[in-house]
Amino acid sequence: MEPIYQIYPNEIGAKGKAYLAVRRCRADDLEDVLRRGREKLLSLGAAEIYVTCSDPAAPLEEGKLADCRLVHVRDMLWMERELTALPPGGAELDLVPLARERGGAWLTLHNESFFDAPNSATYGPQDLETALEEGHRCGFAQYSGVPVGIYELNLTGELPEIEGIALQKNFRGKGLGRALLVRSMEALAALGYGRCRLMVATDNAAAFALYRSAGFRAAGVQSRWFQMLGSY
Numbered sequence: 001m002e003p004i005y006q007i008y009p010n011e012i013g014a015k016g017k018a019y020l021a022v023r024r025c026r027a028d029d030l031e032d033v034l035r036r037g038r039e040k041l042l043s044l045g046a047a048e049i050y051v052t053c054s055d056p057a058a059p060l061e062e063g064k065l066a067d068c069r070l071v072h073v074r075d076m077l078w079m080e081r082e083l084t085a086l087p088p089g090g091a092e093l094d095l096v097p098l099a100r101e102r103g104g105a106w107l108t109l110h111n112e113s114f115f116d117a118p119n120s121a122t123y124g125p126q127d128l129e130t131a132l133e134e135g136h137r138c139g140f141a142q143y144s145g146v147p148v149g150i151y152e153l154n155l156t157g158e159l160p161e162i163e164g165i166a167l168q169k170n171f172r173g174k175g176l177g178r179a180l181l182v183r184s185m186e187a188l189a190a191l192g193y194g195r196c197r198l199m200v201a202t203d204n205a206a207a208f209a210l211y212r213s214a215g216f217r218a219a220g221v222q223s224r225w226f227q228m229l230g231s232y
Helices: 027-043 100-114 125-131 176-190 205-213
Strands: 004-008 017-024 048-053 063-065 068-082 093-097 136-143 146-154 161-167 195-201 217-229
Touching: 004 027, 017 027, 027 048, 027 063, 068 205, 093 146, 093 176, 100 125, 100 136, 100 146, 100 161, 125 136, 136 176, 146 176, 161 176, 176 205, 195 205
Parallel strands: 017 048, 161 195
Antiparallel strands: 004 017, 048 217, 063 068, 068 195, 068 217, 093 136, 136 146, 146 161
16 A cells, blocks of 8 residues: 655745644554655655654654654634524624635735744645636625635535634734634524634634634544654
């Protein structure tokens, strides 16, 4: 069985970060796959490398492996909530749907707002096309007429997903994050949904605390991520 893995170098230029996702691998091959993936990403200029493995036959654990040290840094956790008895606090913000003519502004605001979020991806033209597709509701979070953040709602799965909400750095710490979350839930409820889900990195302390305080509860781990540190 040939191992299957993917490398993600797109964040190297902006953040120095790169990712390795092992999809299929025998336990005996795991060390070689990690070594090859790490060498490739280092050759591309990665300063930080993170790895996950979705094959239960080759689970990752903390410790020395493939001439490096694996340190668990986060889980990507699914959380769910009923769309009833929604908390107050959304009136300050308006959700303004995305239109193609404002696509460039939306991409810029998205990437600014998510830049320092753990495990975040920089969006480009193809991501904009996805945001404009049927089954997606994306746009701007607007405060006093000014775009201060973005939202992404994905209606294509078994449960509707709040795929992304984020604010520009200068507008954080003012209660607008809770307002954006509430407005997103209200939008899904208005579409007739009774339950929703979202994903959060467990080391994103502010987002994790917000979602829990708003009534979301853990529903399962999507992936576990380890940082690959230098050999010792």
